[in-house]
Amino acid sequence: MREGRLIAISGSTTTITKxxxxxxxxxxxIRGHICRGFGSVAAVSFCVVLFLATTAAFGVDIxxxxxxxxxxxGKQLFxxxxxxxxxxxxxxxxxxxxxxxxxxxxxxRVFEAEGEYSLAELQYELALDRAEFLEVRDDVYDVHxxxxxxxxTQKRFSLYVSELRSIMDRDSETRRMSGDLYLDxxxxxxxxxxxxxxxxxxxxxxxDRGGLDAYYRLGVYELRTGLVENAAELLTVSTVITFTTIxxxxxxxxxxxxxxxxxxxxTMALKFRLVADYLNHADAFxxxxxxxxxxxxxxxxxxVELGEQILTVxxxxxxxxxxxQRAKRQLDGPFEDDFMIVF
Numbered sequence: 097m098r099e100g101r102l103i104a105i106s107g108s109t110t111t112i113t114k115x116x117x118x119x120x121x122x123x124x125x126i127r128g129h130i131c132r133g134f135g136s137v138a139a140v141s142f143c144v145v146l147f148l149a150t151t152a153a154f155g156v157d158i159x160x161x162x163x164x165x166x167x168x169x170g171k172q173l174f175x176x177x178x179x180x181x182x183x184x185x186x187x188x189x190x191x192x193x194x195x196x197x198x199x200x201x202x203x204x205r206v207f208e209a210e211g212e213y214s215l216a217e218l219q220y221e222l223a224l225d226r227a228e229f230l231e232v233r234d235d236v237y238d239v240h241x242x243x244x245x246x247x248x249t250q251k252r253f254s255l256y257v258s259e260l261r262s263i264m265d266r267d268s269e270t271r272r273m274s275g276d277l278y279l280d281x282x283x284x285x286x287x288x289x290x291x292x293x294x295x296x297x298x299x300x301x302x303x304d305r306g307g308l309d310a311y312y313r314l315g316v317y318e319l320r321t322g323l324v325e326n327a328a329e330l331l332t333v334s335t336v337i338t339f340t341t342i343x344x345x346x347x348x349x350x351x352x353x354x355x356x357x358x359x360x361x362x363t364m365a366l367k368f369r370l371v372a373d374y375l376n377h378a379d380a381f382x383x384x385x386x387x388x389x390x391x392x393x394x395x396x397x398x399x400v401e402l403g404e405q406i407l408t409v410x411x412x413x414x415x416x417x418x419x420x421q422r423a424k425r426q427l428d429g430p431f432e433d434d435f436m437i438v439f
């Protein structure tokens with residue numbers, strides 16, 4: 097189901113889609129490589145290339161080929177922008193499989209791409225109704241994120257917020273069932289404000305269970321609507337989740353590694369291509385930029401100073417790219433940012 101999936105592992109999966117509004121690239125982007133190794137990644141890549149070459153060269157016979165091949169052909173056609181033809185193949189796959197959630201989701205993707213938002217919403221809801229039958233259980237997050245993006249596109253913001261909160265609730269429940277320590281955003285935000293980002297990263301770890309992007313996007317939305325305290329709490333959580341993944345990678349790579357400071361952590365992380373890619377896909381610099389603005393927007397002197405410090409850190413890294421440039425502009429003279437690139 098998941099376009100752009102690199103590896104699926106226990107506990108979370110990876111979604112990396114460009115221009116789709118879905119940008120979920122949490123822990124498995126790194127952990128998948130650690131757990132499976134580059135050899136199996138190469139094998140998976142070979143299989144994908146072989147499949148694409150086969151379907152491109154010989155096509156798919158809907159009368160004789162297995163249903164999974166028809167389904168994959170539909171996804172291939174969708175990715176190439178041939179939405180009408182992809183819909184035909186998805187409907188053929190539905191006839192073979194019955195109403196499975198993966199096919200309903202992709203039919204929704206076609207309707208959304210064609211601007212038929214009401215039909216897309218119905219399909220996503222149908223996929224969610226049958227989520228218990230998903231082959232990869234965590235794929236339910238993709239449907240929720242897709243539905244949230246659809247609501248935002250339609251400017252149905254109350255539903256957008258509700259959908260993001262449902263993702264966060266699912267994330268929290270998964271965390272609870274896994275026995276993870278519950279960490280309230282208010283506690284993390286208080287630690288950040290009183291002790292700084294170095295102490296925050298030293299004390300707290302939160303594994304990604306699928307909700308990273310929901311915390312980030314809702315944090316930005318709250319910031320844009322003037323709820324800076326709520327925004328700071330949500331963005332603190334998303335930042336801790338993101339850098340927990342990075343710290344886990346560095347520790348697995350070198351058990352002797354010890355966190356010393358946040359700038360040092362960023363510098364160390366950017367030495368590794370895999371981690372640098374993760375930072376990009378998780379929009380880590382965007383999270384830090386938004387967090388800095390939320391802190392500065394509080395008007396409280398210590399938080400304003402901390403926000404300025406984070407903006408200054410962002411300007412020191414070429415990898416910060418767009419957000420590093422925005423940070424420099426903010427330091428030169430504060431301005432209101434619409435954050436549309438996030439949505």
